[in-house]
Amino acid sequence: GAGVSQSPRYKVAKRGQDVALRCDPISGHVSLFWYQQALGQGPEFLTYFQNEAQLDKSGLPSDRFFAERPEGSVSTLKIQRTQQEDSAVYLCASSLVIQMNTEAFFGQGTRLTVV
Amino acid sequence: AQTVTQSQPEMSVQEAETVTLSCTYDTSESDYYLFWYKQPPSRQMILVIRQEAYKQQNATENRFSVNFQKAAKSFSLKISDSQLGDAAMYFCAYRTAPPNTNAGKSTFGDGTTLTVKP
Numbered sequence: 001g002a003g004v005s006q007s008p009r010y011k012v013a014k015r016g017q018d019v020a021l022r023c024d025p026i027s028g029h030v031s032l033f034w035y036q037q038a039l040g041q042g043p044e045f046l047t048y049f050q051n052e053a054q055l056d057k058s059g060l061p062s063d064r065f066f067a068e069r070p071e072g073s074v075s076t077l078k079i080q081r082t083q084q085e086d087s088a089v090y091l092c093a094s095s096l097v098i099q100m101n102t103e104a105f106f107g108q109g110t111r112l113t114v115v
Numbered sequence: 116a117q118t119v120t121q122s123q124p125e126m127s128v129q130e131a132e133t134v135t136l137s138c139t140y141d142t143s144e145s146d147y148y149l150f151w152y153k154q155p156p157s158r159q160m161i162l163v164i165r166q167e168a169y170k171q172q173n174a175t176e177n178r179f180s181v182n183f184q185k186a187a188k189s190f191s192l193k194i195s196d197s198q199l200g201d202a203a204m205y206f207c208a209y210r211t212a213p214p215n216t217n218a219g220k221s222t223f224g225d226g227t228t229l230t231v232k233p
Contacts, residue, residue, distance in 0.1 A: 031219065042119075042206050042223030043160075055218055089158060106152075106160035106220070 004107035006092050013082045016046045021077045021110045025094030032075050033104060034067055035091040043091055048073060066080075082114045117142045117209050128197045129232050135182075136182065136192045138207030145214040149183065150221070151192045152221035155203040163205070168193045168212070196227075200205045 005024040013019050025032050033048055035043035036059075045059040051072035059093055060067070064083075069075040089111045093104040118141045128134035140149070146147045151163040166174045166183050174181050194201055207224040 007177065033219070033221075035221075035223075040203075040225070040227045042208075043221075045220040045222070049221040050219075091158075091160065093160070103162050103165070109158045111158075 002107050004092055005111050006083045006107035008110060009103055009108065010111050011083075012015055012111075012115060015084060016115075017083050018078065018080045019104060020070035021079075021090050021112070023075045023077070023092030023107060024056065025075070025092070026096075026105055027073075029096050029105075030072075031095045031104070032103075033093040033095075033099075033100065034075070035093070036061075037089040037091055037109070042048055044086075046077070072074070074082050079112075082112075084114050087112055117144075117147075117222045119207055119212070119222050120225040121205075121207055121208050121227050123227045124225070125228045125230070127230040127232060128194070130199060132197055133193060133195045134197055134229065136194075136205050136207075137228070138190045138192070138224060139205070140188050140190065140209050140222075144207065144211060148210040148212060149181075149190045149192075150208040150210065151179070151181070152169050152206045152208060152223075153201075154206060154226070155188070155230045158220055160206070164192065174207050199231050201233060202229055 006024045029068040031070045034046040047057040049066045049069045064080045066078045089109040093106045095102045095104040120139045147168045152160045155222045178217045182191045203212045204226045206226045210221045
């Protein structure tokens with residue numbers, strides 16, 4: 001695709017509900033990142049994939065958060081038993097190669113509101 | 116752990132004037148990358164400029180330039196000839212260089228909201 005695509009753009013979940021957020025990276029991009037951005041703050045790292053391998057998940061806030069990228073392309077961030085503090089924008093980014101100075105292209109994010 | 120601090124929550128500039136956004140960071144690493152991103156209301160983060168820590172020369176991209184002071188751990192962004200389309204939130208970001216095991220993740224500051232007055 002032309003850019004990183006995230007869906008849905010907006011999600012309202014009732015507390016306790018499970019949600020799944022999808023990220024379609026740019027075709028051929030090896031690296032994929034998930035970030036959480038609370039209102040008025042900068043993005044916070046959640047997890048990082050290189051192809052299908054999850055190399056770093058140190059930013060996942062709890063075991064309710066789970067991310068996967070089974071075929072090294074599309075990734076899904078799943079949040080189980082959502083809580084109000086999970087309300088945030090979830091950003092996905094991808095980059096072509098592994099070298100870390102290459103540009104990461106971001107999607108428009110999914111705004112999750114837990115009520 | 117690395118930290119990134121943007122001490123100016125809001126800045127404003129007159130159209131066609133110059134503005135400088137501040138960023139400081141804390142790290143014990145010698146090799147890393149620094150970035151400035153722009154985030155308009157659409158939420159999509161757009162790379163403005165990048166700097167490799169091992170390069171002494173300050174990066175420039177058209178109207179955007181940085182003042183990278185490695186010893187002071189400072190990385191400010193200068194926008195010249197400001198345009199209305201520059202209005203957005205600007206984030207400074209730090210990324211560890213490989214082969215560090217933390218390479219890949221970026222640490223962002225809390226952003227500076229830039230207003231451009233016509």
